[in-house]
Amino acid sequence: MSEKTYNACLLVIGNEILSGRTQDRNLQFLGERLNSLGIRLMEARVIPDVADVIVDTINQVRGAFDYVFTTGGIGPTHDDITSECVARAFGVRHCEHPEARAILEALYEPGQLNEARLRMAKTPEGATLIENPVSKAPGFQIENVYVLAGIPSIMQAMVGSLQHGLAGGLPMQSRSLTVEAPEGRLAKGLGELQERYPDVEMGSYPFSRDGRFAVRLVLRSTREDHLATAASELEGVVAELGASARWDPV
Amino acid sequence: MSEKTYNACLLVIGNEILSGRTQDRNLQFLGERLNSLGIRLMEARVIPDVADVIVDTINQVRGAFDYVFTTGGIGPTHDDITSECVARAFGVRHCEHPEARAILEALYEPGQLNEARLRMAKTPEGATLIENPVSKAPGFQIENVYVLAGIPSIMQAMVGSLQHGLAGGLPMQSRSLTVEAPEGRLAKGLGELQERYPDVEMGSYPFSRDGRFAVRLVLRSTREDHLATAASELEGVVAELGASARWDPV
Structure with missing residues (x-):
């Protein structure tokens, strides 16, 4: 590596x-x-x-x-x-x-x-x-x-x-948080978080389940430490909105 | 059209x-x-x-x-x-x-x-x-x-x-024949047929089912008449090999 x-x-x-x-x-x-x-x-x-x-x-x-x-x-x-x-x-x-x-x-x-x-x-x-x-x-x-x-x-x-x-570099780590809220409510906080963590790629993938909109927020990085801090901050962003959320199994 | x-x-x-x-x-x-x-x-x-x-x-x-x-x-x-x-x-x-x-x-x-x-x-x-x-x-x-x-x-x-x-041309028609034979046996006859029908695109897609090799032969053309003749000739090619075959539902 x-x-x-x-x-x-x-x-x-x-x-x-x-x-x-x-x-x-x-x-x-x-x-x-x-x-x-x-x-x-x-x-x-x-x-x-x-x-x-x-x-x-x-x-x-x-x-x-x-x-x-x-x-x-x-x-x-x-x-x-x-x-x-x-x-x-x-x-x-x-x-x-x-x-x-x-x-x-x-x-x-x-x-x-x-x-x-x-x-x-x-x-x-x-x-x-x-x-x-x-x-x-x-x-x-x-x-x-x-x-x-x-x-x-x-x-x-x-x-x-x-x-x-095949020669490779550091493997990409990822964490995925499913949030019971439409992504339009999460967008601002997520965008601000992305700006502060340029080496953690943040993606937002909406879907609907049982007629309700939810979104999967995916954090990806080769830096495990940055990933952990960003994940913790993301929990804060979601909690502030009062939305329920859970980390998906890795 | x-x-x-x-x-x-x-x-x-x-x-x-x-x-x-x-x-x-x-x-x-x-x-x-x-x-x-x-x-x-x-x-x-x-x-x-x-x-x-x-x-x-x-x-x-x-x-x-x-x-x-x-x-x-x-x-x-x-x-x-x-x-x-x-x-x-x-x-x-x-x-x-x-x-x-x-x-x-x-x-x-x-x-x-x-x-x-x-x-x-x-x-x-x-x-x-x-x-x-x-x-x-x-x-x-x-x-x-x-x-x-x-x-x-x-x-x-x-x-x-x-x-x-959206403006389009003639729709592509297709027929698909599943043949119970490995494609290596069909290749010669199929290749010769392709040469005689340049406006019928012929594809060969092998797969295995229950441990036996089979192949799906797909004919595609915007010319229904050429497609029909080529399909009929293809049946002949397959019959000559003694392989069983059936046309897939359209």
């Missing part, structure tokens, strides 16, 4: 997310997991299975963030073009990775490793494989770009395989 | 989505609804509550897409900065909208319309309001940018309010 902050960008690749047919589940998982590793997910983009868009987007973000993760598009079908697009973005050859081929040869019965499946053995030249404990066909890493599967169970297992190799 | 195609970009604004605390639900809803209106969601970006990032992102995408939708950041608290950022992006003043003020005055008891809540009456100069039938505080539109609430029930109601004003 260091004082340096690390940031990341996620590229969710796939028409099925943009069409609404499939609900993405990978952003939420990755955001939470990266927080615990001291890496902040600062942007996510959902982009279609269009080669030029994928290539351009990778090149826009890989210089701007410490880490780039991609999900989707590494299977055997014609619409799985992430791997070749990453190669194009880096200007390197897209070629068979001997270890990936060996993994696939061990996986399939003789005669079943057809041309389509062999596409899953190709990576950008120089890539390092990311183990897939679920269905074997690996992901890969090239420089700061980590290419993962789209299926959530496989994506999560790949993150588990690689996370020990 | 016309032959012109219309595209859109969604900006999901909010730290709570990137941290993984909140699962976004607005992308899926908007993707589906726009499809039915003949508008294709071609990109979505999730960005944090950081003013410069919001301003820059709006200016990157508003020239590149026919429509831009934003969700989140239009409430009364200090972290609700979408409205002022849109004004900055367009280079116009951020000022009180008389109709929005009247809506808020009708909503709150005398004395309850405090300074924080009055922030919700401000829009970029020249904006048109978007009605909020759920909790009243409106969204707004300026040129091709539509600014919506982040809470899904309110966001959905706002889309309902504005959708009749």
Whole structure:
């Protein structure tokens, strides 16, 4: 752990997310997991299975963030073009990775490793494989770009395989207070508190429950001591309004 | 309806989505609804509550897409900065909208319309309001940018309010075939079919159910006739492999 902050960008690749047919589940998982590793997910983009868009987007973000993760598009079908697009973005050859081929040869019965499946053995030249404990066909890493599967169970297992190799800073701590009051009444006191604690990020997320408006106030910081003081002051702000409140379980 | 195609970009604004605390639900809803209106969601970006990032992102995408939708950041608290950022992006003043003020005055008891809540009456100069039938505080539109609430029930109601004003092209039709076979066996036939039907987008989405691999093959097109022929040919491809398959309910 260091004082340096690390940031990341996620590229969710796939028409099925943009069409609404499939609900993405990978952003939420990755955001939470990266927080615990001291890496902040600062942007996510959902982009279609269009080669030029994928290539351009990778090149826009890989210089701007410490880490780039991609999900989707590494299977055997014609619409799985992430791997070749990453190669194009880096200007390197897209070629068979001997270890990936060996993994696939061990996986399939003789005669079943057809041309389509062999596409899953190709990576950008120089890539390092990311183990897939679920269905074997690996992901890969090239420089700061980590290419993962789209299926959530496989994506999560790949993150588990690689996370020990990710350098991070101080993990983000958070506390969350649910207040039985509309946020418009809390806004002034919360805003003043935010000004006095610039390194504690304060968010206000209203919701309605049983027809009553309530709000979840979230404090986040890498500084546990500042977080504790700010939390205590926040209780005071809420008490002054006479609103009932409780800290959510961590 | 016309032959012109219309595209859109969604900006999901909010730290709570990137941290993984909140699962976004607005992308899926908007993707589906726009499809039915003949508008294709071609990109979505999730960005944090950081003013410069919001301003820059709006200016990157508003020239590149026919429509831009934003969700989140239009409430009364200090972290609700979408409205002022849109004004900055367009280079116009951020000022009180008389109709929005009247809506808020009708909503709150005398004395309850405090300074924080009055922030919700401000829009970029020249904006048109978007009605909020759920909790009243409106969204707004300026040129091709539509600014919506982040809470899904309110966001959905706002889309309902504005959708009749959105010009669209031919709606996207789709059919989905679930095949009890691993996609690696289907890949070759599907890829060949895709080549013969360039205006029918073919996607392959593997999943596992009860420990067996299956795949959902999705055909999408604005041309109902091409879709029907491609679907019929796809049945042939699957039958040749001896795999069982069924069309999913539309």
